[in-house]
Amino acid sequence: MSKRTKLKDIADRLGVSITTVSRALNNKADINDETKREILELARQLEYRPNSLAISLRRNNTVPLVGVILPIINHYFFATVLKGIMSKAHLHNSLIIVGESLQDEKKEKKILNQFMDQGVSGIIIAPARNSNFEENIIPILHKRIPVVVIDRMYDNYKGNYVLTNDYNAAHKAVQHLLDNGYKKIAHIGSVDDKSIGTERKRGYIAALHQAKIDINEDYIILNDIDNPDLAIEKGFNATAKLFELPNPPDAIFAVTDDVAIGVIEYAKENNISIPDDLGLVGFSNAKMSNYIRPRLTTIEQNGFAMGQLAFDFFNKASSSNGEVFQKSFELNLIVRESSVQKSEV
Amino acid sequence: MSKRTKLKDIADRLGVSITTVSRALNNKADINDETKREILELARQLEYRPNSLAISLRRNNTVPLVGVILPIINHYFFATVLKGIMSKAHLHNSLIIVGESLQDEKKEKKILNQFMDQGVSGIIIAPARNSNFEENIIPILHKRIPVVVIDRMYDNYKGNYVLTNDYNAAHKAVQHLLDNGYKKIAHIGSVDDKSIGTERKRGYIAALHQAKIDINEDYIILNDIDNPDLAIEKGFNATAKLFELPNPPDAIFAVTDDVAIGVIEYAKENNISIPDDLGLVGFSNAKMSNYIRPRLTTIEQNGFAMGQLAFDFFNKASSSNGEVFQKSFELNLIVRESSVQKSEV
DNA sequence: TTGAAAGCGTTACCAC
C-alpha cells in the first residue's frame, strides 16, 4: 500500500521546493507557466490530494461542524427536524454531520464518540429511546461543547433542549374526543420508558380523570413501535385486540399517525365506520394523514421549527457562558374527519 | 473574544512544559500526582479543549468524511437513500456530512465548495433538477476525489453513478395499463430538463408507440413538482384539466405518487371511480401509496439499496485507480388496486 | 520566479 502523496513528494521528484508546488496547486500568481504545468501534471499522476487537516490547522480555521444524531433518519418528523437544522446551519455557514442511532444506544454512543473525535463544535441530538443519558450525553456536557437535546427528555437534565409538550397535546386530543361525544376511549400507545410514550399516556389518563371517567386498563395497549415499517401493523393488531373485548371502545387515541393508519386499516376490513362507530385521533400530522379516508384528526408536530430553534440554541450556547436555553412547544390539534361524527356535524 | 486555550497556555501559567501538560491531560504514567491535579484543574478553568485537527494531523489519521448532497432531505426517497449511505458509512467508520440543495443549483454549488473546503474525501450527490453539471460537478472530478452521482444523470458524464432505469419503469407502467384494457392513457409529468421527468415521459411515449397508439399532446401535462408540498395540488389541477377535455382519458400515468394522490383526490371529489372509470399508476412506492384508497399501483424505488451501493462505489473508487463504477437499477411495478378494473379481476 | 523557514497544536521520542 502506497502512502498518500504530499507536497514534498512532488517537490522532490521535480527538484523544486515545496513552496513552489504549493503555489502551483493553489493557482497563485508568480509562477512559471512551464513549472506549473509540470507540477499539475505530476500531481495528477500521483493522485495528489491536499490534507485538509493540515490546511485547517495552518489557517487556524475551525469550520463549524455540528453533529446531529437522530434515531431514524427517514422518518418524516426527524427528517424535517434535520431540514430545519440545516436551513439555519446553511445561513451560518455551518456544516452538519449526521448519524443515525437506529434507537440503539450502543450505536448512539459510538457515533457520539466519532463526532467528538472529529472535533464537532456542537451536538444536537434526539436521543434513542433507550439512550443511556448518564453515560452517553452527560460526559459531553463536561467537555463543554454545546449540546441541544431534542424531542425526548430526561429527568434531571438541566441543559439546552427543544421539546414538545406531549402531555398537553395528548390531553387535548382526548378532550376533543370527549367533546365529540365519545365515552369509551382507548389508547394505543408506545412502550417508552422515557418521555414521549409516557407523556402521551399521562395526558390521556389525565383527560379521562378530569372527565371523571375510570381508567380501563384493557383499553390501554402499549407497543414497541420503534420500527416505523411495523407501526401500522402494530396499530392493526392492537385494534383487533380492542375489538375482541366484551365491551370494545368507541374511540381510540393513537400514539402516532402510523398506528392510527393501522386502526383505519382494521376498521375498513371489519366494516367499522370511522368516525361513526369509532372516533380516532393520531399524532404527528404525517403527510399521509390528510389523504387517507377518513382524513385523520391528529396533533401537528412542527419538526422544521423545532430543528431551526435547536440550531439557534446551539448557536447562542456557543457564544454564551453557560446560559441555558430551553423551549417546550405547545402542539395544535388538527381536526379532520376521523373524530367528528357526521350526525353531529 | 478570547482565544481558545491550548497546551502552551496552561504550561506557561504553571511554569511546566507542554509535554507535561499533555501527559497530564492524556492520563499518561510518569507524572507527579500533584502536578497532574494542578494541570487538570487549570485546564478546566481555562476550558481547555483539545484541537482535534492537530491531533489527527499528528496521528496521521484522516477521518474519512463523505459529503452527501440531496435536493430535498425530508423527501422519503432521498431520506431513504441517505439512510442507505449511512448504513454503509457506519460500517466503515466514515462520517457523513449532508447538505440540502433545495433544487437550487446556486445552493448546490455553495455546499459543494464548503464540502471541498472541509476536505471531504468524497462526494455523493443527487443533483438538483437544474444543476449546472458542467460547472458544479465536473470541476470536482478534476480534483480527483471520488464522486458518485445518484438518481439524475447527465449526457456525457463518464463517472460513477447509481441510477434507476426510469425509461424502462415508465414503459412498464404504461404497458401495464394497456394490458388492463385502458386505451386513452394520459401522462401527468414533470418539467424536467434532465433525466427523470424526461425519461419517464420517453418511456410513456415509447409504450404507446409500440402499441401503435397515437400520442395525444393534450394528454400530456407537465408540471413543476419541485415542491413536494405542492405536488398533490399539481396532480389535482392537472387531472381537472384532463377532464375538461372533450375526450378525457381513461387512465393516467403519474410521474410520482404525490401527483397520483392528487389524481385520486380529484376523482373522489368528482365521483370518478378508480380503477373503473380511470386507471392510475404512480411512481415511487411512497409509504402512503399502500394505504390510500384505492391502493395505488406504482413503481418501487429502492432508495436504501441505491444509497448503499453509492457508498460502496465511493469506497471502491477511493482505493482504485480511475476505475469507473456504474449501475442502473431496474424497477419493479407493484400492482395494487388503482389500475385493475374490478370487472376484469 | 523561487526557496528557506516559521508556525498552526499536538504527541512521541530521547535525554536528563
Place this chain on the structure above:
DNA sequence: GTGGTAACGCTTTCAA
C-alpha cells in the same frame, strides 16, 4: 518525573 525537540502536512511571510 520532567523537558526539549522533531515531526505531522501545509501556507505564508520574507529574502534572494
